[in-house]
Amino acid sequence: MNSIFLRIYGGMIAVLVIVAALGVGGLHLLNEVRADQYREQLAAGTFRLMAHNMSRMTPIERRQAANLWGRLLGIPLRVRTLDDVQLESRLEARLLQGQVLVEQTRPHTVTIYSLVSAADRLVLTGDVEQVSEQLARATIYLLIDELVRVPEDQQPQRLAALKQRHGFGYPLRLVTRNSASLDDDQRRRLDEGDTVMALDKGGDAIHVFAAVAGTPWIVQLGPIYQMNPYPPHLLVLIGVLGLALIGVTIFLLVRQLERRLRELERAASQVAGGDLETRVPEVGSDSVTRLASAFNGMAAHLQRLLNIQREMVRAVAHEFRTPVARLRFGLEMTGDAETPEARRKYLDGMDSDIQDLDRLVDEMLVYSRLEQGSPALRFEPVDLAALIDQVIDELAPLRPAVRVERVPGRLAEGDEQARVDGEPRYLRRALTNLVTNAMRHAETQVRIRYSLDATHALLEVEDDGPGVPEEAWERIFAPFLRLDDSRTRASGGHGLGLSIVRRIVYWHGGRSQLGRSEALGGARFGLWWPRRQDGSVN
Numbered sequence: 145m146n147s148i149f150l151r152i153y154g155g156m157i158a159v160l161v162i163v164a165a166l167g168v169g170g171l172h173l174l175n176e177v178r179a180d181q182y183r184e185q186l187a188a189g190t191f192r193l194m195a196h197n198m199s200r201m202t203p204i205e206r207r208q209a210a211n212l213w214g215r216l217l218g219i220p221l222r223v224r225t226l227d228d229v230q231l232e233s234r235l236e237a238r239l240l241q242g243q244v245l246v247e248q249t250r251p252h253t254v255t256i257y258s259l260v261s262a263a264d265r266l267v268l269t270g271d272v273e274q275v276s277e278q279l280a281r282a283t284i285y286l287l288i289d290e291l292v293r294v295p296e297d298q299q300p301q302r303l304a305a306l307k308q309r310h311g312f313g314y315p316l317r318l319v320t321r322n323s324a325s326l327d328d329d330q331r332r333r334l335d336e337g338d339t340v341m342a343l344d345k346g347g348d349a350i351h352v353f354a355a356v357a358g359t360p361w362i363v364q365l366g367p368i369y370q371m372n373p374y375p376p377h378l379l380v381l382i383g384v385l386g387l388a389l390i391g392v393t394i395f396l397l398v399r400q401l402e403r404r405l406r407e408l409e410r411a412a413s414q415v416a417g418g419d420l421e422t423r424v425p426e427v428g429s430d431s432v433t434r435l436a437s438a439f440n441g442m443a444a445h446l447q448r449l450l451n452i453q454r455e456m457v458r459a460v461a462h463e464f465r466t467p468v469a470r471l472r473f474g475l476e477m478t479g480d481a482e483t484p485e486a487r488r489k490y491l492d493g494m495d496s497d498i499q500d501l502d503r504l505v506d507e508m509l510v511y512s513r514l515e516q517g518s519p520a521l522r523f524e525p526v527d528l529a530a531l532i533d534q535v536i537d538e539l540a541p542l543r544p545a546v547r548v549e550r551v552p553g554r555l556a557e558g559d560e561q562a563r564v565d566g567e568p569r570y571l572r573r574a575l576t577n578l579v580t581n582a583m584r585h586a587e588t589q590v591r592i593r594y595s596l597d598a599t600h601a602l603l604e605v606e607d608d609g610p611g612v613p614e615e616a617w618e619r620i621f622a623p624f625l626r627l628d629d630s631r632t633r634a635s636g637g638h639g640l641g642l643s644i645v646r647r648i649v650y651w652h653g654g655r656s657q658l659g660r661s662e663a664l665g666g667a668r669f670g671l672w673w674p675r676r677q678d679g680s681v682n
Contacts, residue, residue, distance in 0.1 A: 156390050176248075183254060183272065186368065188244040189312030190283045191258035193290070195268045196310065198223065198260045206260075210268070216282035219270045226265040229257065239267065244311075280365060281339045284354040287316070287363055296359045303363070314368045318361040324353060334362065404432050408439060420447040467497040521567040521651060523677040528562040528594045528603065529553065535575050536592070539583060546586045548579065553594035562594055564601040565677040566652060574648040577641035578605040578669050585609035589664060596675065600654075604670040606661035617658045642669075649673055 194213055198206045206223045214221035226236060231245075239245055245257040253271055260266040272279075290306055291299045300318045307316045321331060330340045330353070340353040349367035356363060407424055414422040420443060424436040474494040481487040532550045540548045553562055575592075582590045586607035595602040612620055620642055646656045654673025661668040 156394065157387065160387060160390075181246075183256070184244055184246040185313030187246070187256050187270075187272065187279065188258075189307070189310045189314075190279065190286065191244050191256055191268060191270070192242075192310035193283075193286050193306065194221075195258040195260045197286075198266075198268060213282060213286075214270070216285055217270065217279055219272050221268065221270045223260060223266055223268055226267055229267060229269060231257070280341065280352040280368075281354075283365065284339050284352060284363055288354060288356055291356055291361075291363070292358075296361070299356065299359065299361055314366055315364075317364050318356075319364050320360050321362060324362050324364065325351070326353065401432065404436075408432075408436060411439065411443075415443050415446070420450065467501050470494075470497045521570065523565045523567055525563045526566045526568050526571055528564060528596075528601065531568070531572060531575060532592050532594070535572065535579055539576065539579050543583050546583050546588060546590055548583065548590045548592070551591050551593040554596065556596045556598050559596060562596055562601075564596070564673075564675045566673070570648045570651075574645045574671060575603065575605075577645050578671075581605075581641055582607040582609070582667070582669070586666065591661075591664065599675060600672060601675050602670055602672050604668060606664050606668045607666040608661075608664040609666040611660055611666045612658060614660075620658065645669075645671070653677065 194209070198209060201209060203223075210221040210223055226239075231239065231247075235245055235247070239257055239259050240262055242259060246254050247257070249255045249271070256270045256272055258268045260268050287303065287306065291302055294302045303316055303318055306312075321334075326334070326340065326342065330342060333340050334353060334355045337355070337357070342351050342353065343349070344351065344367055351367055352365035354363050355361070411422045411424045422443060423440050426433050426436050426440065471494055474490045474497070478487055478490040478494070481490060529550070536548050536550060540546075555562060579590065579592065582605050586609045589608045591606045593604050593606075595604075642656075649656050649671045652673040654671060657668075657670035657672060659668045659670070660666075
């Protein structure tokens with residue numbers, strides 16, 4: 145468990161280190177963007193107001209105003225053309241749309257741009273190192289200069305209009321001396337014409353106050369909040385807590401995974417030791433459950449194959465014993481035969497026994513090839529009518545007392561021939577086994593018919609024999625099974641023919657069927673499979 149846990153945890157640490165490094169870089173970049181936005185928010189209203197006032201001035205007045213306001217702000221102000229400042233086309237388009245730009249020009253200095261005249265392509269620029277109280281004082285000066293131009297009772301509406309028009313990034317309002325949150329010293333300073341800056345109760349924002357001369361009004365700017373950059377140590381703390389939480393979670397998950405994998409390991413060891421009954425619990429629907437399901441399927445398949453192998457060994461030993469005993473008896477009788485006719489009789493019997501052994505070996509090879517894995521099947525169009533006629537011509541002479549005939553089949557709409565996809569050699573083998581089995585048990589008649597629809601084919605073989613008891617319909621396809629348990633030459637067969645039939649139709653994607661023949665009264669065997677096969681050769 146430690147190995148898997150350490151591997152997963154080590155991988156997670158590596159990922160988190162990479163993510164943390166990217167996060168620190170992203171955090172730094174984000175703080176820089178937020179700082180630019182903060183500076184733009186504070187300076188936008190003031191610079192728009194100055195640029196708006198300059199748009200109505202003559203060039204000489206603009207220079208004078210720039211010098212005056214520059215001294216108030218404590219920064220150099222200049223009116224320049226857009227060609228002089230050489231902004232990127234993207235930034236220039238934003239500026240022409242009325243936005244105030246804040247561009248980093250040096251490590252601790254930004255340049256603020258505000259459009260004065262789009263027609264003359266004039267722009268007001270100022271280099272700012274930090275936002276200080278001088279900016280607040282200059283803003284107060286500009287606002288009061290605008291307010292004194294209107295009557296006292298219209299000054300609140302004028303201030304609201306200035307805020308909306310020039311986009312100040314903080315509240316602006318007019319208050320009276322009594323409503324302002326000021327102490328006596330601050331009120332005294334206001335009476336003296338000073339600009340007062342005060343912290344709010346929480347200490348995270350400032351308010352700027354200045355009295356409008358000749359009126360009871362006090363201009364209040366703010367609250368103006370300081371920019372609070374995201375601290376890097378917070379990211380480190382989050383990373384440490386994340387590592388701890390991930391470690392605990394992974395440990396719990398891996399411990400459960402290890403327990404289930406140990407069960408799989410134990411079951412595999414038991415199967416390797418010969419206990420084929422071992423199975424793994426299948427709980428849930430995750431990948432380990434799917435692995436357990438595959439393991440159980442493999443164990444069941446191995447158990448079935450080994451059971452088949454054991455049954456085959458026992459059955460083959462039994463099947464070989466009878467013809468070998470007959471061969472031994474024939475050899476003894478041949479040596480004791482007194483006439484050529486008697487000797488020929490025993491030799492013919494021995495030849496028949498040898499043929500029986502040869503057929504047994506052939507059926508065993510075919511069944512083993514079909515049972516242990518997917519055989520190499522080459523599907524191609526097969527004419528069922530021609531195949532049935534070929535099998536009838538080969539088998540009918542073997543038992544003349546039984547009439548074997550093909551009943552006219554049913555074709556699908558649009559078909560002219562009974563063509564299906566199949567492997568000709570194996571389909572012929574399956575049909576031969578069914579017809580041979582039917583002829584062995586029939587009294588006088590065997591019928592073969594086919595039925596086709598648009599997607600499937602059905603091939604049926606019926607006889608007028610005693611039939612198969614319904615309780616044995618499934619067992620009869622098991623290898624080496626004979627319902628009468630006979631091993632005499634008269635009964636024939638080795639119990640593999642119907643098993644081979646079932647495997648052949650299985651590899652064709654179909655199934656075998658067994659029932660009672662309504663027309664003849666005996667058994668009715670059927671093969672049902674798709675007419676089209678993947679990989680067929682047309």
